[in-house]
Amino acid sequence: MTNKKLTQSMLMVAVLGSLAWATARADEFSAADTERWQQQFMDSVKQGRELWTSPTLGSNGVVCAQCHPNAANTHPETYPKFQKQIGKVIPLWEMINWCLRNPLEGQPLAADDPKMVAIQAYVTYERRGVKLEPGKH
Amino acid sequence: MNIINSSRRNFIKTSGALALGTTLPISLVELAFADTTENFTFAYISDAHIQHISGTRFVRNWDQGLKRAVAEANLLTPKPDFVMFGGDLAQLGSKPELDHGAEIISALSHKVHYVMGEHDYYLDLGAYWEKLFGPQYHSFDHKGVHFIVLNSIRTYDDWTYKRWPTAEQRMSEMAGLDNPNGSPFMVGDEQRKWLKADLDKVAKTTPIVVFSHSPLQKIYKGWNFWTEDAEQIQALLKPFAKVSVIYGHVHQIQYNQIGNISFNSVMATAWPWPYPSTYAQAEQYLPKLTVPMNRADPFQERDATGWQFINVASGRVDLNFTLYNNSERSVIFNPKAKHPEDRAYQAESSRIPPQSHY
């Protein structure tokens, strides 16, 4: 190899080496990362639990926990499913909105409202470990 | 619920006069005239949870549940001997709630006896309740049966008297069924002493019916389907030939037999509760005998709520549940098997899909 070519290739290696140093590979995350992300999820679960017992979601003082202690009997693992009296296949958040409108006599939440996300986080967390059975009536 | 049994109607047409001396067909359950204990019926309305919003506004759904039960109980044919109210008349034990509930119940055209629930107790420890309805625990006799009313939702003194800064907060903490800050129910020393003395005066062959709000068993602690001193109460009742315990609080059908004691829960007029088995994160024990009620349809607000009438036959209790938009349920004491059984669904092969809860 000539001197010039050697320098060029060494430069190339150096550049590539530095690039490799600067960009992490896509599948790298540490235990600390997952712990941090899990904590952010649990914060959402905590907020969901607060909403679960909060009279601010409805207009008549009724709270979700009155009929669903520990989010029991919500079976999130069965959604999306055909809901008889909504008349179509719906995801979990639409059923939550039905409850907000009806027994709680309150206003529905948008699907991406952090409160709706928090409620779903709580409901599914209390149901963790149960196998999926979408569509089950 | 039918207040007419159509098979009874055929019986009546062919046999002429009815034993009870009325021309109208009688309500369900063949009454057994096996021994000298007179047979009779009483109604049971429970867990109304009248909930105050503000001013004169109350949660309409719970109000309607109690009003409907009262109106229907007034139609029961033949008339029941008396009505029990099983506890949790109010949601947060407040005067407006108790007054509003008492007003609705006053439309009943029968005598009413009252059992206390935790939602009635923990605001003022029963002070206003006693003014309205009488003592928190007592007993009475009726047609050869000894009835006992217990206040079984007491708890540890520390929690009741020292833990919370205000009465309102104490009530609101106990009001959450799944609240980790709650405390287990119990009958307590004072009442157990009273109970022992009361039972000492009763013959061992006299049928006994105990009314309490909590189950007098240990079913699921997380939701206070629980009585901490259950074993001690059961021990006091053990020497008697025929004992039935009827309890509220659980807002669902449950029944059990422990030794000589039959246990039966009653339905709520306000709303149904899930079975503990539907909470995936905890272990609990639902009596194996129990055939669950049909699942509540959330779109039908009165579904899985209701009231019941109870036939006392030969000193045993048979419960007949009203279930709106649902097939009837009856839990009858089977004298051969010596435990309560669902009249239609007890056998495994008779179960129907709506009875699987998850």
Place this chain on the structure above:
Amino acid sequence: MQYVWLILLASLSAALRADETKQPPAANPPPQSGIVDANHLLGLPPVPIPPDNSQTPAKIALGDKLFHDKRFSIDGTVSCSNCHDNKKGFTDNLPVSVGNKSLTGTRNAPTLINAAFYKSQFWDGREPSLEAQSKGPFVNPVEGGLANHQPILDIVRADAEYQKAFKDVFGVADQKVTMDHVSKAIASFERTLVAGNSPFDRFYFKGDKTALNEQQRRGFKLFLEQGRCVSCHIIEQNQALFTDSQFHNIGIGINAVQQGITPLVQAFLDAKSKGGDVDKIVLTDKKSSELGRFAVSDAVADIGAFKTPTLRNIALTAPYMHDGSLKTLKEVVVHYNNGGVTPAGAKVNDFLSGGIRPLNLTDAQIDDLVAFMQALTSAQYAQPTAAAAQ
């Protein structure tokens, strides 16, 4: 498919015919252009046909003839078509129907259009099928007024045209012709009175965004959400019957008997246990009529409960409710908005179905709901001015 066309054409021509007994049924009537649509069942599930009563063109034609025959009444003036008039949405647009000798009953005539889909017949579901239902009115004192069905059998066994028809359809003659045959034929005819294909159907099941105007689309949203109508007037993802075939107390008529309910219930049960006929009692005694489904089931949970009617073609079938007490669709929506009482502020009856409560709809929203309901009229029954559209 050819077969189905024949049935459709036969039923359509029968439905549009003006006169009854004098004309023979048309064997192969020409199609009515612009009305018969291959999609006229759009939005409906298949019509339930019982295994012992299959559809044939001859049976349907016989049923049609029987349906219109006024001789089957005590004074020769009443046939099924009196109260179920094809020109009036197969009802009579009266609060309660008028029978023999101008006697009136207690109940509003329900439309026969799509009645084939109900799980039971009559407002209180006292008959399980179209066949069983058809026998009742002949012998009710305020309807056909006959003492029993014998006069009908005498006629169909003796009349030459009927003789031929029963022989052709059922292979029976003379004494072998029974009310079972008569009712089967009538039911067969009624099973052709089915129609979907309303503007709603085209909007929801065919994706035609222009089929509903903006107000009707707002009304549809209210129907599903704030109005909560869909709870009992069922719409599903690929069909819509607009009824759950169940019984609910929505507070109509019951207030008139709420005060004396205990003795009324006892008196009714007494009469029933002594052999009283529910069909006769409820149509002749107004107070007993208000007991609704209870009269049939004896269940206290059914006091004042009546069957959810379909909303299909509702714009054609005024007045409304089991007693015809609400004249317009607007009055109906207002009744629900009041929480199941008319007028507003009246006492709520103790037996009111769970789920009926004040809706807090504005006047504009009430009009939107009415507009939506007007979009439920099937194309083949659409009229330039519907009977009581508001």
